[in-house]
Amino acid sequence: MVEIKKIAILGGGESGVGTALLAKKQGIMVFLSDKGRIKDKYREVLEHNEIEWEDQQHTESKIFDAQVVMKSPGIPDTAPLIQQLCKQGIQVLSEIEFASWFSQVPVIGITGSNGKTTVTNLVQHVLKEAGINSGMGGNVGNSYAKMVAEEEHDWFVLELSSFQLDGIENFNSHIAILTNITPDHLDRYDYKLENYIESKFRIVKNQTASDYFIYDADDQNITEWLAKNPVKSQLLPFSLEKTFENGAYLENENIVIKFNNTRFTMPTSDLALQGKHNTKNAMAAATVSQLLKIRKQTIRESMANFQGVEHRLEKVLKINNVLYINDSKATNVNATFYALESMESETVWIVGGVDKGNVYDDLLPLVNEKVKAIICLGVDNAKIVNAFGKIVENVVETNSMEEAVKIAYRLADKGDNVLLSPACASFDLFDNYEDRGRQFKDAVRKL
Incomplete structure (x- = not known):
C-alpha cells in the first residue's frame, strides 16, 4: 500500500462519512463531496471532526487532486466522473477496501x-x-x-x-x-x-x-x-x-x-x-x-x-383478525418468493417500486394459490399489472403507502394476511426500503 496524503470521498452517507473519519484518524487530508444534499446527522459529524466537505456539487479540481478516491456503493462505475478518474490513473476504491488497509x-x-x-x-x-x-x-x-x-x-x-x-x-x-x-x-x-x-x-x-x-x-x-x-x-x-x-x-x-x-x-x-x-x-x-x-x-x-430483522417478514399488528406483515426488505423477486411461500392464509399483496430487470414468472404459481388481491405501489405499475392481471381478479394501482394500506384494509377478510413484499427497489416513492417499511407500519397503526 502506497502512503496516502490526500483522499477524495464521493458520497456523504454512512460509508463516505465513515471513510472520512478513518482517513482523518490516519492523518490523511480529506475532501468529501456529494452531488446531492448530505443529511443533517452526517453534516454534524463532518463539522465536529473539522473535515472539509461540500454537497449539491462536485468541485473536480479538488477531487482530481487526490491520490485515491473512495466512491460510495450507490455510484456506478459508469458514472462520467468515475470514468474520468480511471482514465487519469487515480485509484477508485470502496470503503470496504480502504478500511481493510488499517x-x-x-x-x-x-x-x-x-x-x-x-x-x-x-x-x-x-x-x-x-x-x-x-x-x-x-x-x-x-x-x-x-x-x-x-x-x-x-x-x-x-x-x-x-x-x-x-x-x-x-x-x-x-x-x-x-x-x-x-x-x-x-x-x-x-x-x-x-x-x-x-x-x-x-x-x-x-x-x-x-x-x-x-x-x-x-x-x-x-x-x-x-x-x-x-x-x-x-x-x-x-x-x-x-x-x-x-x-x-x-x-x-x-x-x-x-x-x-x-x-x-x-x-x-x-x-x-x-x-x-x-x-x-x-x-x-x-x-x-x-x-x-x-x-x-x-x-x-x-x-x-433470535428476534429477527426489522422489515423482513415482520409481523406488525393484527386488526379484525387480519395480520399485517412488513417485508419491505424484499427488494427482488426471489425475496418475495420466500415471503409468499411462507403465507398460510389468503393474502392481499402490496407490491411494486423501481423495477431492476425483474422477471415475475417464478411467482405465478404462488400468486395463483395464495393471493386474493394485488395492490400496486409505484410510479409505474404496468409490468406488475401485465404479469398478474390475468390470474388475480382484483388488481388496484396506488402511489402512496397510506392509500395502499387503506385499500388493503377494505379488501382483507378475517383470517387473511396483508403482506407488503415489494419485489422492487423503493426509490420512486421512498428514501429507502426502511422508510417504506416504517411508512407501512405507521399507516397500519393509524387504521
Missing part, C-alpha cells in the same frame, strides 16, 4: 441476493451470546471504516453488497458466506446475470487455504460457478437436499453440521425463524459458530431466541 481484525463477510441481513444479524447474535467481542456493520448498521476508526473488536461481522465487493482489491473475509444468487441489481450489471454472479464471488477473491467459504449447495448459480472456478479456501456447503462429510444438512428434521469429526444437531422446530429459507440461514450462522468453537448449547439457545 485493520488486522479477522472478518466474517456475508453476501448473497437474499438472507444476508438475517444471517449477519444471526451470526452477531450468537457471537454476543457467546461473549465474543464482535462489531457488526458494512451494508447494515455502522460502516466498516467507522468501526475500524472508533471501536476495538476481536471480530468484524460484515454484510457485503455486490456494489461494495466491486470495489475491493486486497480485502479478505477469513470466513465468507454466500447465501444464494438470484437475479438482482441487473441494471448495474449490463442486464447480464453472469456479471452479477462474478461480483458476488469477489468475496472469495483473496481467500487462502486457511480461510473458509460457507455456501448454499442447492443454488445452481453457485455450484455451476464453483465447478468452473476452483477456490483456495476450505469449502463448507449447506443444503436441504444433500449430505456432506464437512458441511450442514437436514436429517429427520434436524440441522446437522459436521466439521473435522465434530457434529452439531438441532431440531428445525426449535428455530426462532421458521421456513425453508430460514433453516438455511440458521445453517450458515451455526456453521460459523462451529468454526469459532462456540458451545453447542449456546448456539442452540441463540438460534431459538
Whole structure:
C-alpha cells in the first residue's frame, strides 16, 4: 500500500462519512463531496471532526487532486466522473477496501441476493451470546471504516453488497458466506446475470487455504460457478437436499453440521425463524459458530431466541383478525418468493417500486394459490399489472403507502394476511426500503 496524503470521498452517507473519519484518524487530508444534499446527522459529524466537505456539487479540481478516491456503493462505475478518474490513473476504491488497509481484525463477510441481513444479524447474535467481542456493520448498521476508526473488536461481522465487493482489491473475509444468487441489481450489471454472479464471488477473491467459504449447495448459480472456478479456501456447503462429510444438512428434521469429526444437531422446530429459507440461514450462522468453537448449547439457545430483522417478514399488528406483515426488505423477486411461500392464509399483496430487470414468472404459481388481491405501489405499475392481471381478479394501482394500506384494509377478510413484499427497489416513492417499511407500519397503526 502506497502512503496516502490526500483522499477524495464521493458520497456523504454512512460509508463516505465513515471513510472520512478513518482517513482523518490516519492523518490523511480529506475532501468529501456529494452531488446531492448530505443529511443533517452526517453534516454534524463532518463539522465536529473539522473535515472539509461540500454537497449539491462536485468541485473536480479538488477531487482530481487526490491520490485515491473512495466512491460510495450507490455510484456506478459508469458514472462520467468515475470514468474520468480511471482514465487519469487515480485509484477508485470502496470503503470496504480502504478500511481493510488499517485493520488486522479477522472478518466474517456475508453476501448473497437474499438472507444476508438475517444471517449477519444471526451470526452477531450468537457471537454476543457467546461473549465474543464482535462489531457488526458494512451494508447494515455502522460502516466498516467507522468501526475500524472508533471501536476495538476481536471480530468484524460484515454484510457485503455486490456494489461494495466491486470495489475491493486486497480485502479478505477469513470466513465468507454466500447465501444464494438470484437475479438482482441487473441494471448495474449490463442486464447480464453472469456479471452479477462474478461480483458476488469477489468475496472469495483473496481467500487462502486457511480461510473458509460457507455456501448454499442447492443454488445452481453457485455450484455451476464453483465447478468452473476452483477456490483456495476450505469449502463448507449447506443444503436441504444433500449430505456432506464437512458441511450442514437436514436429517429427520434436524440441522446437522459436521466439521473435522465434530457434529452439531438441532431440531428445525426449535428455530426462532421458521421456513425453508430460514433453516438455511440458521445453517450458515451455526456453521460459523462451529468454526469459532462456540458451545453447542449456546448456539442452540441463540438460534431459538433470535428476534429477527426489522422489515423482513415482520409481523406488525393484527386488526379484525387480519395480520399485517412488513417485508419491505424484499427488494427482488426471489425475496418475495420466500415471503409468499411462507403465507398460510389468503393474502392481499402490496407490491411494486423501481423495477431492476425483474422477471415475475417464478411467482405465478404462488400468486395463483395464495393471493386474493394485488395492490400496486409505484410510479409505474404496468409490468406488475401485465404479469398478474390475468390470474388475480382484483388488481388496484396506488402511489402512496397510506392509500395502499387503506385499500388493503377494505379488501382483507378475517383470517387473511396483508403482506407488503415489494419485489422492487423503493426509490420512486421512498428514501429507502426502511422508510417504506416504517411508512407501512405507521399507516397500519393509524387504521
